[in-house]
Amino acid sequence: MGRRVAILGTGLIGGSIGLGLAAGRLGPDIVGYDPDARAAAIARKRGAVGSVAGSAAEAVTGAAMVIVCMPVDLMPASFASLEERVPPDAVVTDVGSAKGGVVRAGESAFGARFVGGHPMAGSERHGAAAADGRLFEAASWILTPTARTSSSAYASVTEVVSALGATAVALDPEVHDDLVARVSHLPQLAASALVDLAVGTGSRKELLGLAGAGFRDVTRIAASNPDLWVAIIKSNPHAVLDGLVRLEDRLRSLRHSLAGERWGELRSFLEAARSARLELFAKPEFGGHPIGLSMLVPDRPGVLAEVTTAAGELGANIEDLRIVHSTEGGRGRLELVVAGEASATRLVERLRALGYRAEKEQVS
Amino acid sequence: MGRRVAILGTGLIGGSIGLGLAAGRLGPDIVGYDPDARAAAIARKRGAVGSVAGSAAEAVTGAAMVIVCMPVDLMPASFASLEERVPPDAVVTDVGSAKGGVVRAGESAFGARFVGGHPMAGSERHGAAAADGRLFEAASWILTPTARTSSSAYASVTEVVSALGATAVALDPEVHDDLVARVSHLPQLAASALVDLAVGTGSRKELLGLAGAGFRDVTRIAASNPDLWVAIIKSNPHAVLDGLVRLEDRLRSLRHSLAGERWGELRSFLEAARSARLELFAKPEFGGHPIGLSMLVPDRPGVLAEVTTAAGELGANIEDLRIVHSTEGGRGRLELVVAGEASATRLVERLRALGYRAEKEQVS
Numbered sequence: 216m217g218r219r220v221a222i223l224g225t226g227l228i229g230g231s232i233g234l235g236l237a238a239g240r241l242g243p244d245i246v247g248y249d250p251d252a253r254a255a256a257i258a259r260k261r262g263a264v265g266s267v268a269g270s271a272a273e274a275v276t277g278a279a280m281v282i283v284c285m286p287v288d289l290m291p292a293s294f295a296s297l298e299e300r301v302p303p304d305a306v307v308t309d310v311g312s313a314k315g316g317v318v319r320a321g322e323s324a325f326g327a328r329f330v331g332g333h334p335m336a337g338s339e340r341h342g343a344a345a346a347d348g349r350l351f352e353a354a355s356w357i358l359t360p361t362a363r364t365s366s367s368a369y370a371s372v373t374e375v376v377s378a379l380g381a382t383a384v385a386l387d388p389e390v391h392d393d394l395v396a397r398v399s400h401l402p403q404l405a406a407s408a409l410v411d412l413a414v415g416t417g418s419r420k421e422l423l424g425l426a427g428a429g430f431r432d433v434t435r436i437a438a439s440n441p442d443l444w445v446a447i448i449k450s451n452p453h454a455v456l457d458g459l460v461r462l463e464d465r466l467r468s469l470r471h472s473l474a475g476e477r478w479g480e481l482r483s484f485l486e487a488a489r490s491a492r493l494e495l496f497a498k499p500e501f502g503g504h505p506i507g508l509s510m511l512v513p514d515r516p517g518v519l520a521e522v523t524t525a526a527g528e529l530g531a532n533i534e535d536l537r538i539v540h541s542t543e544g545g546r547g548r549l550e551l552v553v554a555g556e557a558s559a560t561r562l563v564e565r566l567r568a569l570g571y572r573a574e575k576e577q578v579s
Numbered sequence: 580m581g582r583r584v585a586i587l588g589t590g591l592i593g594g595s596i597g598l599g600l601a602a603g604r605l606g607p608d609i610v611g612y613d614p615d616a617r618a619a620a621i622a623r624k625r626g627a628v629g630s631v632a633g634s635a636a637e638a639v640t641g642a643a644m645v646i647v648c649m650p651v652d653l654m655p656a657s658f659a660s661l662e663e664r665v666p667p668d669a670v671v672t673d674v675g676s677a678k679g680g681v682v683r684a685g686e687s688a689f690g691a692r693f694v695g696g697h698p699m700a701g702s703e704r705h706g707a708a709a710a711d712g713r714l715f716e717a718a719s720w721i722l723t724p725t726a727r728t729s730s731s732a733y734a735s736v737t738e739v740v741s742a743l744g745a746t747a748v749a750l751d752p753e754v755h756d757d758l759v760a761r762v763s764h765l766p767q768l769a770a771s772a773l774v775d776l777a778v779g780t781g782s783r784k785e786l787l788g789l790a791g792a793g794f795r796d797v798t799r800i801a802a803s804n805p806d807l808w809v810a811i812i813k814s815n816p817h818a819v820l821d822g823l824v825r826l827e828d829r830l831r832s833l834r835h836s837l838a839g840e841r842w843g844e845l846r847s848f849l850e851a852a853r854s855a856r857l858e859l860f861a862k863p864e865f866g867g868h869p870i871g872l873s874m875l876v877p878d879r880p881g882v883l884a885e886v887t888t889a890a891g892e893l894g895a896n897i898e899d900l901r902i903v904h905s906t907e908g909g910r911g912r913l914e915l916v917v918a919g920e921a922s923a924t925r926l927v928e929r930l931r932a933l934g935y936r937a938e939k940e941q942v943s
């Protein structure tokens with residue numbers, strides 16, 4: 216991290232990344248660019264970037280890592296325009312909230328050196344003035360390696376994620392988009408639709424008299440920035456459309472239960488949702504001792520994606536990940552730390568089934 | 580309030596009403612009944628009721644006021660069974676979360692002496708052990724007078740509401756049910772449906788990695804008690820069915836905007852919801868000086884409903900209401916306190932248009 220990092224887009228997320236990295240022990244040389252010169256100036260003044268470039272192309276010149284933090288719908292065009300300008304050994308990552316199209320565009324421009332990312336942190340505020348170097352502490356940061364992703368590019372990006380205090384979670388890009396449609400994009404549209412229905416009738420005083428904490432909670436996100444949300448939904452249309460169809464089906468089937476006075480069906484539906492909600496946010500069990508795994512891996516694309524998504528599917532929490540490249544080249548050693556004996560054992564079994572010679576060792 | 584009050588159902592709401600009234604300067608003689616003898620014993624032990632009756636019929640004997648706090652779907656049958664047992668001069672009110680059917684049943688059993696109510700306060704906890712005499716402080720308490728409601732019954736109930744620290748808001752029962760479907764019952768069903776969709780796929784770890792504060796907020800109420808919600812929705816089926824149809828329509832129309840890539844439509848929808856949400860929960864303007872209104876009113880049913888719903892429609896906040904019965908009988912003086920000169924003027928005009936000789940006076 217001692218080398219040059221380019222941050223393209225110095226709003227809330229880009230500015231927070233810059234502040235977080237600048238605060239680190241080995242603060243890199245950070246150059247920023249934002250089409251809004253005022254935003255870039257604020258980021259510079261706050262110390263989120265060390266210098267401001269006059270263009271994206273200038274910013275990426277000589278960079279070891281490029282972190283693209285612009286609006287997600289502008290990313291594909293930006294990648295294409297930077298393809299020739301990003302140094303051939305630089306790693307490129309992004310923070311877009313949808314990943315399928317972005318990853319396809321990133322890999323088309325930068326090949327194995329592109330690693331899609333999506334930090335799960337934000338704020339109701341926006342812009343460089345609201346940036347916070349601790350925004351990502353204890354947050355999840357989704358990374359979406361594919362069969363093409365290079366191990367070393369992935370490791371560089373996880374290093375940045377760790378430096379910011381976040382935990383990397385690997386997901387397939389399409390799985391990411393489907394899940395994020397369900398836990399973020401659909402709730403956003405539903406919250407807005409509920410506000411729309413509520414204010415369609417009744418005076419403000421009557422509504423306020425009736426609207427309790429529940430309504431406040433459910434509709435809080437309806438106050439979000441519409442431009443941001445148009446960009447987000449534009450970048451994930453298929454998963455959102457699919458989710459809307461499912462939500463409509465769900466509501467229609469509920470309506471049929473009600474119309475048929477089948478109260479047992481209504482109760483089962485509410486009970487299942489209640490259990491799922493309680494379980495989802497229950498305090499996690501103690502993860503157990505950290506267990507180290509290590510294995511020799513061929514130095515080829517796809518290894519990282521295979522290993523990390525295997526861990527994700529098993530629910531094994533990768534607490535640390537390191538790649539030690541062999542001096543002979545052609546292969547390297549992958550070292551993981553997983554929480555809990557049981558998770559580590561399941562992961563070793565899965566990795567062996569996939570052909571890796573994974574070994575387990577206790578970490579002190 | 581020095582006379583006997585019967586509380587039927589001594590759970591969270593009934594117990595909290597009892598504790599709140601018992602703490603008052605003129606704490607009445609409170610008798611409680613609950614089909615669950617343990618709940619009644621807890622209420623007695625905590626001082627929410629002074630004594631426990633062996634049956635609902637026994638509890639209402641000699642009562643000046645009966646407050647029905649049982650599950651809303653059981654109310655109509657309970658009213659019918661108590662019709663012969665409630666003293667002929669007693670006022671009856673309830674706390675059910677749906678009002679159309681309850682008010683029809685209440686008026687059929689108790690005529691003009693029935694006043695429907697719905698306190699807008701609750702808690703995620705339930706049962707007598709969670710009861711809190713301050714639960715209703717600063718909350719709205721919807722009352723649903725109709726053309727049949729007697730002025731003195733309404734005044735008695737508002738006295739209880741005020742004694743508990745809540746503000747009475749008058750609404751037509753059907754308007755109440757429509758609004759409450761939109762701000763409470765539909766959000767509940769939508770939150771449960773969103774949880775159901777989210778957990779249909781992905782591991783817990785993946786979901787937790789992606790689900791941010793927004794998802795937590797939107798789905799918090801999905802953890803509510805399913806039995807309670809079946810009872811609530813059962814008691815308001817028409818408005819909920821109507822709301823579900825509207826919500827489905829809304830989502831379908833959104834889906835068509837997305838499928839047609841009509842991003843301007845999506846933006847307008849999100850922007851309208853954002854403005855409405857911000858406006859709804861904006862800090863209210865300073866209400867202005869309290870202004871007293873007074874008028875002679877005929878001592879006939881319907882007067883209260885007419886006056887209070889006129890105020891509600893104008894958005895005028897009735898801060899206090901008192902009825903002074905004329906010694907000659909046949910008419911009385913209605914005294915109101917309204918916040919703000921402008922509201923008071925509008926209300927006086929409206930009341931005069933309705934044939935009342937309303938006068939305005941400054942309150943010190």
